[in-house]
Amino acid sequence: MTVNKQWVTGSSEELLPSLVEEFKISPLVQKVLAARGLTERSEIAALLTDQKTHDPFLMYDMAKAVDRIHEAVSNDEPILVYGDYDADGVTSVTVLMYALEQLGAMADFYIPNRFTEGYGPNETAFKEAADDGVGLIITVDNGIKGRHEVTVAKSLGVDVIITDHHEIGDALPDAYAVIHPAHPDGHYPCPHLAGVGVAYKLAAALLGQDIPEMLGLTAVGTVSDLVPLTDENRTLVKLGLRELNQRPPVGIKALLQQAGHKGLVTEETIGFMIGPRLNAVGRLDDARPAADLLMEQDMTSAVFLAEQVEQLNVERKSIVETIVEQAAAAAEDKVARGFNFLVIAGEDWNEGVLGIVASKLMDRYYLPVIVLNINREAGYAKGSARSIPQLSMYDYLDQEIELLTKFGGHHMAAGLTLPLDNVSELESRLNDRLDRYLAEHELQPAIIIDADVTLDELTVDHIYELDRLRPFGTANPQPIFSITGSTITQIKAIGQQANHLKMTLNGRLNVLKWSAGELVRKFPEGTTVDVCGRLQLNEWNNHVSPQLMMEDMKSDQILMVDFRNQHPRTFAFLKDEPVIYVINRNRRKNSDHYYFYGDNIAGHDKIVLRDLPDNLDLFQQTMRSSTASQMYIIFHEAKQVYFEGMPSLQQFRELYKLMVNRPVVLSQHGMTLTARLNVTPNVLLFMLAVLTELGVVSVTGETYQLDLTAGKVDIPSAVCYQQREQQLKMEQQLLFASFDSIKQLILDNMN
Known part of the structure; x- marks a missing residue:
């Protein structure tokens, strides 16, 4: 589609020319800045020269959290860093663990399993940490929605410090400290840090200085989590890319080596190589190997871990390809049946990759998409959703909250779980709501x-x-x-x-x-x-x-593609295109997609001129009605006469003389006659047909007998002569003419 x-x-x-001169801005950069409304000096400086970093203690609760962590370190109190299974999560864990190890803390980390525990704080994991003597839990890249779990931990005598960047709900968890760049009681200058950005600011605050060796991983998590690359995020990524190129962490070096990457590491390297590989681990299995790789200092061990990560990434691609193929078939059917909000469900689909599948379908159809895995034994469906800019997936699902067991997300993406019996009803309601929207709005992707x-x-x-x-x-x-x-x-x-x-x-x-x-x-x-x-x-x-x-x-031009005298395989793709076919009147219409030359074809955007027309008048009549923007020109003719031409009247007279003395039996005399007349067998048959039509010759089986009593006849008056003459003219003007002349003929008539 x-x-x-x-x-x-x-x-x-x-x-302003003064700004162009001050910042030495080249013409293309000038155009980009102007197009994006970045015309003030401060805006240009922020983008081209400034490197903004902010004091971590400007973040709400930072001082309180730092004091509590230092207290735990001084008292040899076990600390648990509780992370997440995506690239932002595992880099967050690595950055904070590095700072804690530098302080000499008794620290370990825990990453929940996507399939058995799901995202965010887990009550069982918190209880097990308390049983193991952990006195302080620090969440990274999660926790802002974990009110219940934090309360449970607190009741067990465990303090929880939340570091997160996700949407804040109606109320904050009752944690010892909540470090969030958009804290409602805070005024941090960059509210859009990634989870790893928040972890880095905490780590820097703990050590009392910037940590250059952790900037590379901070860049990896920031780019992978698709946060705005403005303000401090931009600076962290710029500095991080410098580190990745000059002093890459051992784990990243091994990962890129496995990926076959050579040359400069850019944000694209992170987005298309590093991030997807780190994400692949948590999508298919426990994410701990990804964090272990990032923390590894020995190259031999890192290479071994990187090989595992690469294998999981290859497996992830294969799984995605299989599910996309199955889901696309279902999506094609739903689109054909008029569905505009695609809810696609299948059994035994890996839940970890359904977000990727939903994104691919959304890109293909430019429609909101939900892809669900069906668990019949448990009676529920679970999956991911992706939307287009005009529609908020969060709002659409929030309005159907009673059908859902659990959901979370934002404008463009969401995750959800619901009873299996509710899937059909959810699809129906979402489509009804979207259909009402489409009655007044159009969905069209914008570049x-x-x-x-x-x-x-x-x-x-x-x-x-x-x-x-x-x-x-x-x-x-x-x-x-x-x-x-x-x-x-x-x-x-x-x-x-x-x-x-x-x-x-x-x-x-x-x-x-x-x-x-x-x-x-x-x-x-x-x-x-x-x-x-x-x-x-x-x-x-x-x-x-x-x-x-x-x-x-x-293109504003009418696009015309020349398929004349080509093998049918070159235009076999047309059978899958939304086209109509224009055919000769001696053909039979097979469906509503077929029109005769002379018919009105207005309103059809893609047309195939399949056959050679009966005559030029009918062809021009059809072209005058056309409103097509694309034409595929085949002009098929099974029996072409262009290269054989039209026999002369002298050749007809010669044939008449040769038949005066004896009948012509084709099997006996055919080759002799073609040689004498210097014509092909097809032309000989045509000449005999003309004479037969005019009554000069009678035919019995393969024997042609001249009627000597027949009077003088006018050869060109024969219908079959005129038809051949017309076909020859059509082949000269259309089938074997230059393509430029055909295009001009079509355009002249359409105009």
Whole structure:
């Protein structure tokens, strides 16, 4: 399913020349800053030069928490760091454990199992910690919703310090201290820290200084958790990336080695390599090996742990691929039946990867999606939900709270559990609510374009300057530029399965798009297009050149694709496209998707000119009614006459003379006649058919007998002669003409 995207261009403000000069801002960076409304000096300085870090003691309850931890260290009181199973969680555990070990604390960590314990504080785990003599529990990347568990711990004489960054509920837990960047009684300057960011600030407060060796892991957790890369988050990631490149932790070094990564570590390396691998451990099993890897100091041991993590990541990909295939089939059926809120459920689906599956389906259909695993034995369904920007998944589920056993999340994502018997009712209610919304609104994905640029502006130096805006991520995405009115001078599908797209615009700019090889069939060379995407530099054989990683492509032209005289396999994909077929009138219509030449085809966007038309008038009549934006031109004709041509009247007279003395028996005389007349067997049969139609020849079986009593006849007056003449004309004008002339003929009639 292809979803059309709306291109939305940013602001058209301009930067003051004095600011451009002060900060030495290149043209492309100027356009990005202006498009994003960053035109004040303070805003530009914050993005391009400033590195903001804040005093950790500005965070509410920080001093109280630090004093309590130091007290526990002094008294050799066992401390338990209670974490989470995702990348943010395991990096948070590692950072805080490092600080506690530096202080000489008696500390250990605990990460709950996703499948048996779920997210957040666990009463049983807290009770077991108390039984083991733990006097202080410190949560990282969780705990803000653990009111009951904190109360239980307190009743057992265990103090709990909460460090978290998730949404705060109606009331805070009755913990010894609650460290949260958005604490209702606090005024911390950066309220959007990741869990690891909060853990890092606590660790720095405990040690009384910044901890450069932990900044790399802080960057990993921050990027992986998709928090806004602004203010202090931006600084932590910039400093962390520097550490990852200069002094990477042993565990990260081993992980990247297993992943086959070489070169610079960027925020993209974290987002697409490091983060997914750390997450894979907790998605499939106990997450402790991920934390063990990050804490490991011996390279040999780290490599062993990294191999395990890599194996789990490979397994995770395989599981996701299998579930996506099954879920997509169900989603396709639901979309065909008119569902707009997709609730997809299956048995024996790994709950740890359902968020990934939901994201992939949401991207494919641009609809809100819930993917659930069915546990029939327990009688419940559990899974993940993903939404689109226009719709709040949290609000939609919150309005159906009575159907749910448990749920939590935010605008774009959520997790939920509900009785199996309620799944159908939930789907029905969600679709009813969304259908009411769609009665007045349209769902269409938007691409935010920072600026339109010309090919002349895309120099190596200008593109290199865009790195000043890094690190890219949430709230500071990599810029998207549009290039309009360029001509495709080369286009081809690349890759082993020819599933990727590579093209050249105006012979100057290379453009790539992964998993878009099918566009080759829709945008032929010579098409004028608008493209948008992310700029990068391509280095090959010591040559550096601009390159665009395409996001989308469109054209105001009517796209015409030439499939004339090609093998049917080249256009077999059309059977799965929403097209109509225009056919010759001597064909039989197979369905409502078939139209004859001469019919009105207005309202259909994609048409296939399957057959050669009966005549040019009918063809032009059909084109005049067309409103299509895409045409696939086949012009199939089983018996082509173009290369055989039309026999001359002299050849007809010669055939008549040859038949005067004896009848023609094809099996005996056919080859002799074709040689004498210098025609093909098909042309000989055509000539005999003309003479037969005009009454000059009679036929019995394969014997043709000349009627010597027949008078003079007009050869061109025969219907079959005129039909061949018409077919020859159609083949000359359409089947074997230049494609440019055919396109012009179509456009002239459509206009």
